[in-house]
Amino acid sequence: MTCGKRPPRPPAAAHLLLALVAASLPAGCAGPAGNDLVIAVPPGRIADLEDYFAGPFEAATGANLIPVGLRSADQAARVRVETGNPSLDVLWIDAGEAALLAREGLVETPFDPEAFPAEELRVPNAAWADPDAWFSQGALPATFSSAVGFLYNTEHFPSPPASWSALEDPALEGRLALFGFGSTLGPLTVAALARIDAGDETDADAGFRRLGRLRDNVLVYGTSGPANNQLVAQGEASLTLGLPSQARHLASEGAPVGWTAPAEGAIALPQGIQIVTGTRRPELARAFADYMFSAEAQQTAARELQLVPSRSGAELPPGLPPSDTLMRLDMVTLGDLRPSWATRFRREMIP
Numbered sequence: 001m002t003c004g005k006r007p008p009r010p011p012a013a014a015h016l017l018l019a020l021v022a023a024s025l026p027a028g029c030a031g032p033a034g035n036d037l038v039i040a041v042p043p044g045r046i047a048d049l050e051d052y053f054a055g056p057f058e059a060a061t062g063a064n065l066i067p068v069g070l071r072s073a074d075q076a077a078r079v080r081v082e083t084g085n086p087s088l089d090v091l092w093i094d095a096g097e098a099a100l101l102a103r104e105g106l107v108e109t110p111f112d113p114e115a116f117p118a119e120e121l122r123v124p125n126a127a128w129a130d131p132d133a134w135f136s137q138g139a140l141p142a143t144f145s146s147a148v149g150f151l152y153n154t155e156h157f158p159s160p161p162a163s164w165s166a167l168e169d170p171a172l173e174g175r176l177a178l179f180g181f182g183s184t185l186g187p188l189t190v191a192a193l194a195r196i197d198a199g200d201e202t203d204a205d206a207g208f209r210r211l212g213r214l215r216d217n218v219l220v221y222g223t224s225g226p227a228n229n230q231l232v233a234q235g236e237a238s239l240t241l242g243l244p245s246q247a248r249h250l251a252s253e254g255a256p257v258g259w260t261a262p263a264e265g266a267i268a269l270p271q272g273i274q275i276v277t278g279t280r281r282p283e284l285a286r287a288f289a290d291y292m293f294s295a296e297a298q299q300t301a302a303r304e305l306q307l308v309p310s311r312s313g314a315e316l317p318p319g320l321p322p323s324d325t326l327m328r329l330d331m332v333t334l335g336d337l338r339p340s341w342a343t344r345f346r347r348e349m350i351p
Contacts, residue, residue: 036064037284039090040078043069049092052300057291063284072097072271079106079276089279090288094184095135095142095270096331102138103332108275108282109138122275122286125293125311130323133310135270135331143272143292144307147321148185149261151242151250153232160260161239164196172217177231177240180350181342182223185241188267190341191329196264201329204341208348215349233257241267244319245306259319265327268308 041049046067054065070078072094079086079101091098091107101107112122121127126140133141150161156175161167167176179185194200194207201207219237222228229246231237233255247259273292275285291297298309303317308326316322 037089038066040070040075040088041067041092086276089285091274096335098139098274099136099332102136123289125290129310142270142310144301144309146269147266149266151247152239154256154258156238163263175238176217177228177237180221181345187338261321268326268328
């Protein structure tokens with residue numbers, strides 16, 4: 001499959017786009033029985049969905065978006081249990097779990113095999129996604145990516161730490177808040193270090209060797225991003241891995257924190273909208289996915305949520321790294337490796 005972009009075309013105005021979306025829906029989607037669209041959303045993203053995306057889509061289509069708070073792993077588990085009779089129509093899910101569901105045929109493929117021409121997308125605006133956003137041939141591309149960089153205490157670092165090698169600075173002894181394998185960021189830290197040292201994120205020996213050099217600097221291997229962020233905000237730690245939106249929120253409350261992308265790249269956590277195979281509302285689900293790839297929604301995600309948009313040509317707010325500078329890791333392979341890496345982490349890194 002070729003996943004290139006469509007030729008450039010003038011972006012539609014938001015109201016025109018949604019009007020066309022609404023007009024394309026069958027009449028049943030506007031009725032009381034067909035207008036509910038159940039969307040699984042990470043619990044921390046429910047307010048984002050409701051505050052920034054639900055209103056315009058509901059106003060234009062008559063839809064009623066019903067968010068269900070589920071972490072990505074829990075979304076995948078529920079879709080598997082409900083195969084053939086899904087209660088969820090749409091997923092806002094991490095790319096790793098989405099790729100596994102695509103491998104099992106549990107999310108809708110981007111192309112309709114019975115359509116003509118065969119390369120026509122079910123979600124037309126997905127054609128604007130950068131090639132790097134296509135992580136699987138059986139799933140929609142990532143809608144956007146979180147950028148995992150350094151969330152640091154500005155009183156300890158008068159200027160931002162520039163490189164992943166800064167984590168080894170002896171001045172950081174007992175001052176790093178890293179992540180264990182109870183968090184996705186645990187294995188991703190090992191993978192990022194392996195990529196930097198060996199050019200291969202699956203090289204466990206390289207990753208754990210580099211992680212071992214940080215042992216004296218580690219205050220905690222946490223499982224909660226907000227908890228690690230608070231350690232930095234309170235000055236108990238000097239640096240953790242975090243998101244620009246988290247640093248912006250803490251700084252707005254007066255905490256001495258900043259965020260930066262290291263020179264080797266912030267880690268990309270691709271995520272976004274997938275349509276559950278067998279949904280009873282396929283047209284409405286596709287319309288919502290199409291809206292989330294629109295210029296308006298992509299710009300909103302970047303400006304308000306500090307998410308790196310996948311849509312080619314989207315304008316980035318200051319401080320958000322461009323998509324082509326992110327460190328993109330093989331999330332599916334890393335997911336397969338995680339159990340054996342977790343065993344090694346407990347054996348080698350935990351006292």
